[in-house]
Amino acid sequence: MTTEQSIKPGQADGAGPGGRDVLSVTDERTGRQYELAIEDGAIRASELRQIKVSEDDFGLMSYDPAFLNTASCRSAITWIDGDKGELWHRGIPIEQLCEHSSYLEVAYLLIFGELPTKEQLDAWVFDITTHTFVHENIKKFVEGFRYDAHPMGMLLASVGALSTFYPDAKKIKDQHERYMATIRMIAKMPTLAAFAYRHNLGLPYVYPDNDLAYPGNFLSMMFKMTEIKYEPDPRLERALDVLWILHADHEQNCSTSAVRGVGSSGVDPYSAVAAGVAALYGPLHGGANEAVLRMLDRIERIDNIPGFLAGVKEGKERLMGFGHRVYKNYDPRARIIKKHVDAVFEVTGRNPKLDLAVELEKHALDDDYFVDRKLYPNVDFYSGLIYEALKLPPAMFTVMFAIPRTSGWMAQWQEMVDDSEQKIARPRQLYTGGGPRDYVPMDQR
Numbered sequence: 001m002t003t004e005q006s007i008k009p010g011q012a013d014g015a016g017p018g019g020r021d022v023l024s025v026t027d028e029r030t031g032r033q034y035e036l037a038i039e040d041g042a043i044r045a046s047e048l049r050q051i052k053v054s055e056d057d058f059g060l061m062s063y064d065p066a067f068l069n070t071a072s073c074r075s076a077i078t079w080i081d082g083d084k085g086e087l088w089h090r091g092i093p094i095e096q097l098c099e100h101s102s103y104l105e106v107a108y109l110l111i112f113g114e115l116p117t118k119e120q121l122d123a124w125v126f127d128i129t130t131h132t133f134v135h136e137n138i139k140k141f142v143e144g145f146r147y148d149a150h151p152m153g154m155l156l157a158s159v160g161a162l163s164t165f166y167p168d169a170k171k172i173k174d175q176h177e178r179y180m181a182t183i184r185m186i187a188k189m190p191t192l193a194a195f196a197y198r199h200n201l202g203l204p205y206v207y208p209d210n211d212l213a214y215p216g217n218f219l220s221m222m223f224k225m226t227e228i229k230y231e232p233d234p235r236l237e238r239a240l241d242v243l244w245i246l247h248a249d250h251e252q253n254c255s256t257s258a259v260r261g262v263g264s265s266g267v268d269p270y271s272a273v274a275a276g277v278a279a280l281y282g283p284l285h286g287g288a289n290e291a292v293l294r295m296l297d298r299i300e301r302i303d304n305i306p307g308f309l310a311g312v313k314e315g316k317e318r319l320m321g322f323g324h325r326v327y328k329n330y331d332p333r334a335r336i337i338k339k340h341v342d343a344v345f346e347v348t349g350r351n352p353k354l355d356l357a358v359e360l361e362k363h364a365l366d367d368d369y370f371v372d373r374k375l376y377p378n379v380d381f382y383s384g385l386i387y388e389a390l391k392l393p394p395a396m397f398t399v400m401f402a403i404p405r406t407s408g409w410m411a412q413w414q415e416m417v418d419d420s421e422q423k424i425a426r427p428r429q430l431y432t433g434g435g436p437r438d439y440v441p442m443d444q445r
């Protein structure tokens with residue numbers, strides 16, 4: 001068992017010759033010994049509190065900036081083995097889901113834990129399809145943004161605003177309200193995303209078309225012009241659907257932790273998901289695909305690659321789309337995307353940046369700097385190329401990530417709400433300030 005994977009319950013216990021799931025600790029400050037229970041490959045950080053130097057001592061804490069080695073929850077949704085490059089949702093490998101499933105079916109699997117029957121899937125798709133419209137006031141709300149507002153900023157604000165339209169979503173223990181919030185969120189996210197895109201272009205918003213499948217409807221809301229009926233290319237629809245399956249969930253990443261953390265206060269799920277959208281906006285997370293395209297634009301030509309990589313190695317910049325907190329091997333999602341790039345280019349024509357990206361990947365994978373640090377392409381290295389081929393501006397790329405991640409956020413949020421061990425998230429700190437000292441009046445400073 002290495003540290004670069006989710007901990008599977010039971011897998012790491014009872015491995016030693018002693019056969020006891022216990023960690024013995026000696027506190028050299030006091031000479032006292034403690035036994036901490038090991039459960040599912042972890043000790044409970046709160047058990048450290050019994051380790052004290054005196055009665056009035058607060059007790060030992062663990063210090064873990066950026067949660068590098070802290071499990072904050074138990075979760076049955078997603079499994080990642082970063083060393084092997086494996087990703088499963090509810091136990092099913094991502095490769096099988098991408099080959100046989102659809103995004104909406106995967107969303108069902110994430111939320112309910114099982115693959116749906118035909119009747120369950122039909123009802124789920126029907127419910128989502130019939131909740132894609134947003135209130136007309138949301139349209140006015142989006143109209144209020146500046147013409148050049150970043151679409152991710154607009155999405156963040158409009159998802160948060162949805163909470164004001166559905167005040168009953170505050171009843172987070174009510175199963176019906178939870179279901180309604182889940183389908184509304186999955187249904188409306190593409191509508192909000194497309195409105196943000198059309199707002200930037202100064203084009204009229206296109207209402208959802210319920211005759212179309214989920215990805216086809218999105219393409220229609222984005223690109224429909226004067227035609228009576230938009231007819232999406234099935235190859236593009238499929239590529240988009242696969243991309244969305246790949247982005248649906250990824251266990252306790254930055255945005256999911258934000259959704260869980262904010263949701264732990266008991267706030268409604270729209271507000272919690274708005275926090276997830278905000279976290280995803282950052283260039284080290286969902287913003288990386290946008291950053292990859294900007295990076296490829298800067299590199300411009302294959303013969304500039306060595307100079308660019310030299311700058312990366314000197315720490316002047318990062319190779320965007322490379323590296324991952326958990327994967328220390330090829331991100332399995334990057335492998336699947338790479339296959340779909342060709343299918344998309346068949347429809348849209350080849351993007352010369354693909355050659356640049358492939359060459360950049362080769363150079364990096366041949367370079368000790370990246371090999372030694374186990375830096376491989378992540379999901380964002382190639383996704384931006386597909387988005388660009390779909391004629392999306394880079395600013396929309398992270399929005400394209402937020403649409404499918406909504407199902408993962410909702411699955412994780414529901415799991416958190418139902419978890420009796422969870423309380424409001426409230427980390428401790430190691431105080432480094434001074435004091436106590438007296439307040440100094442203004443005229444004496």
Ligand code: ACO
Pocket residue numbers: 283284285286288312317318319320321322323324325326373375378379380
């Ligand atoms: N380019 C150059 N060097 C890198 C990169 C990179 N992309 N990623 C990590 N490194 C180096 C670090 O400088 C560090 O080197 P050092 O040991 O000499 O100090 C070492 O590799 C370890 O990196 P950390 O920053 O400690 O790794 P961490 O797990 O904190 O970061 C992260 C992971 C944020 C994804 C990082 O690899 C990165 O910034 N990548 C580029 C951004 C990116 O593609 N993000 C998308 C992630 S996938 C997603 O969110 C969907």
